[in-house]
Amino acid sequence: xxxxxxxxKVCVEDTYPLGHIRTPFYIRGKHGVIADFVGEYLNPELxxxxxxxxxxxPLYRVRFNQADAWPAYKGPSTDTLDVEIYEHWLxxxxx
Amino acid sequence: xxxxxxxxxxxxxxxxxxxxxxxSEHVLxxxxxxxxxxxxxxxxxxxxxxxxxxxxxxxETMGEDLYLELSYYERWMAAIMNVVDxxxxxxxxxxxxxxxxxxxxxxxxDVERRPFxxxx
Numbered sequence: 438x439x440x441x442x443x444x445x446k447v448c449v450e451d452t453y454p455l456g457h458i459r460t461p462f463y464i465r466g467k468h469g470v471i472a473d474f475v476g477e478y479l480n481p482e483l484x485x486x487x488x489x490x491x492x493x494x495p496l497y498r499v500r501f502n503q504a505d506a507w508p509a510y511k512g513p514s515t516d517t518l519d520v521e522i523y524e525h526w527l528x529x530x531x532x
Numbered sequence: 533x534x535x536x537x538x539x540x541x542x543x544x545x546x547x548x549x550x551x552x553x554x555x556s557e558h559v560l561x562x563x564x565x566x567x568x569x570x571x572x573x574x575x576x577x578x579x580x581x582x583x584x585x586x587x588x589x590x591x592e593t594m595g596e597d598l599y600l601e602l603s604y605y606e607r608w609m610a611a612i613m614n615v616v617d618x619x620x621x622x623x624x625x626x627x628x629x630x631x632x633x634x635x636x637x638x639x640x641x642d643v644e645r646r647p648f649x650x651x652x
Contacts, residue, residue, distance in 0.1 A: 453538040457589040462540045463547040485589035507547065 446530035457485035
């Protein structure tokens with residue numbers, strides 16, 4: 438079951454574990470909004486180690502403001518960036 | 533957390549300063565297609581030896597120096613070599629023995645050696 442719905446505000450985990458991590462370094466700790474539900478997939482972090490990767494993890498397309506993602510961003514404030522992020526890397530954003 | 537304490541994989545370079553990206557297309561060499569085919573076969577449901585996540589893990593743990601030196605499909609090849617060796621499918625010794633046999637049979641001279649994990 439997907440924990441988040443489209444439009445939910447989320448924060449990416451600000452952690453830096455070793456191993457095969459699909460969440461890009463640059464987006465960790467940033468706030469975004471759920472733009473789409475992509476599907477459920479084997480957990481790549483576990484599958485990478487030869488484990489089954491079950492249970493499957495929901496994968497979301499999360500939208501960020503470019504200005505939030507990059508401290509020195511000089512483009513228009515309306516520019517956004519979509520990143521696909523697994524559910525276990527997301528927490529509800531604290532207002 | 534200080535910036536220094538944050539582990540960043542050497543492949544995870546989004547946002548770092550870099551040279552312009554070479555966006556020109558190139559034709560794949562036959563050996564590159566073979567490496568791709570081998571990976572597909574190793575990851576099918578019959579074999580289940582190396583799937584995409586395992587391939588990425590192998591590439592992301594081969595060490596930064598090697599990673600930067602190898603081309604895209606050389607990284608795949610090195611990762612496949614490591615995994616089939618670890619899994620006992622084809623050991624490193626068996627592989628190098630076979631390579632030596634082929635070089636001798638074809639009388640190959642000046643074979644270009646590419647680096648692989650653990651040396652060769």
